Structure formats: structure tokens, C-alpha cells
Amino acid sequence: MVxxxxxxxxxxxxxVIACGSGPCTYQLYSQAGALLHTRDASKSIDTDYLYLAGSVVATRARPAAGGTETVTYQHTDALGSPVATTNAAGQVVERTQYAPYG
Incomplete structure (x- = not known):
């Protein structure tokens, strides 16, 4: 479908499935509703999500055809909002800042 x-x-x-003009993306959820796995067929990447106490603490992205997997860790503030992502070496690869409401 162009x-x-x-x-x-x-x-x-x-x-659970999103398709556009290219390959589809598939998502798998736990019985409790947590996102466990994503397959992005357009990039040929499978991503697994690891939870602790109901919050994502790590993701593992790996090429579907083999290759080097990438592990990242998510850090949250006291409210559970993600504020930083680090790689396996502990280097910050992404930061998020929030403005207060009101």
C-alpha cells in the first residue's frame, strides 16, 4: 500500500502492528500490559525491555540478522519520569528535562 x-x-x-509503505513494526506486551519486545522490520532491529518495580530500567537492541547488540539503561527521578539514558559504559547518551506544570 503506497x-x-x-x-x-x-x-x-x-x-501490536503498525505498517506504512515499508516493512511493519510489531510489539509484544505482557499480560499486565508492559511492552516487552518490539521488532522494527524496516531497520531489522529487535528490542527487548527489562522492568523493575513496573518501570523500564534497561533496553537491549539487537540486529535481527546478528551483529552487535546495544544495551542502554534508563534512569528516573523521584516521580519515576525518565531523566537520563546511559550506555553499557555508563556514558550518558540522552537527557530529558521537564518543566513544572502551572
């Missing part, structure tokens, strides 16, 4: 996108949701309303 120029069209379509989506499929599971019985809980969670998007």
Missing part, C-alpha cells in the same frame, strides 16, 4: 498506513490492536486496545 502512501497508506494501517494498524492492528489487540483485545486490550494496545497497538
Amino acid at each position: 502512501g497508506r498506513q494501517w494498524y492492528a490492536d489487540d483485545g486490550y486496545g494496545r497497538r
